[in-house]
Amino acid sequence: MSRVLNFSAGPAMLPEYVMKKAAAEMIDWQGSGMSVMEMSHRSREFISIAEKAEADIREIMAIPENYRVLFLQGGASSQFAMVPMNLLRGKGAADYINTGQWSKKAIAEAARFCKVNIAASSESTNFSTIPPRSEWSLNPDAAYVHYTPNETIGGVEFHMVPEVGDVPLVADMSSTILSRPVDVSGYGVIYAGAQKNIGPAGLTIVIVREDLIGEEISGTPAMFSYGTYAKAKSMYNTPPTYSWYMAGLVFEWIKDRGGLKAMEEINKRKADKLYAAIDNSDFYSNPVDPDCRSWMNIPFTLANPDLDTEFLNQAKEAGMVTLKGHRSVGGMRASIYNAMPEEGVDSLIAFMADFEKRNA
C-alpha cells in the first residue's frame, strides 16, 4: 500500500486510523452481519453509532446542553440559505462580514431572503486581512451576524471570536472546525461541511442554540427547517448514515489524541513552520497579513510562476499531491487539516527547500 500526502482543500485526507478501522468493519460491522451502509437508520445498531458520534463531538467541543447538534446533508452551501430561513425570525436584515470567496457566496444567498448589511469587508486589501473589529458597523437590529472564521481559498483566519453583543453570531466553520478548542457558547449557530476536517463529503454539521430553533420563515420546506431535524434527532428522512459513522470514527481519533487542545498545538506547530519556510525565502511568498494567516489552508506563490507546473510535477513525483492553488488565486495552496501528519508538512518544507536550491 502506498499513500500520498494529499494537500487537497476538500474532500481532504482522513486519518489512517479511521480508514483502517472502517476497512476492518466494512462488510460486517461488529458482528451485525452487515455494513453500516446497509443498515436501516432506524436500527438499534445505527442509532448506537449515531448517538455515540453525537456524544463524542459534544465532549470534544464541550458543547453546552442548550445547543442541538444536527447531522444534515446539502453541504455548507445549503446553510447559506438555511441560516436566513431559520434565523431571521421576523427581522428584515442581517449583518455579514466579507473576508473572501466563501463569505461572498453566503452573502449572495442571504440577499434572496433579507437586506444584507456588509458590516465590514477586506475586499480592498484583496482579502489579505481581517477588518479590525473596531471598524465594523454592526446593525443593532440585525437578526444575526455571519462570518467565515477561515476562508479556505484566501487562507485568511480569525484568531479571535468577534464580540457582537446580544445579536446571535453565526459561523461557517467548514475549514476550521475541530482544529482547536472553541467556546461554543459565544455562537448562535456553527455550521460546517464535513469534507475538510470532519469526515467524508455528504454530511453537514450544524450546532444551533435551542432558542433559535422553531421560527423559520413561512413557506420554509420541512427539509430546510432546523426544527424538523431537532425534533427528529436528524432522522426526519434518511440521514447520510455512512458519513455520520465515519465522522464518529474521526471524533474517536481526536479523543484518543488528546482532544482539541492537542490538535491546536500540533496544528499551530505545522502552520508556523510552513509559514517560516515561506517567509525565510525570496523564492516563495504568502500575501496574507501575518496576524490572520490560516492554520489550515496556506496559499503561496513562486517568485517565477513559469516554474509552477514543474513544481507541481516534481512534488507529485515526491508523493505530494493537490498543491495547485485555487483557480481564482493561482500559485499553490497547501491544506494541512488535522489528518495531515506533522511529518507531511516536514516533507513539503524539505521538498520546497530542495526545489528552490535547484531553481533559484
Ligand SMILES: *Cc1c(COP(=O)(O)O)cnc(C)c1O
Ligand atoms: C468548502 C467550503 C464551503 C462549501 O462547502 P460545501 O459542503 O461544498 O457546500 C463553504 N464554506 C467554506 C468556508 C468552505 O471551506
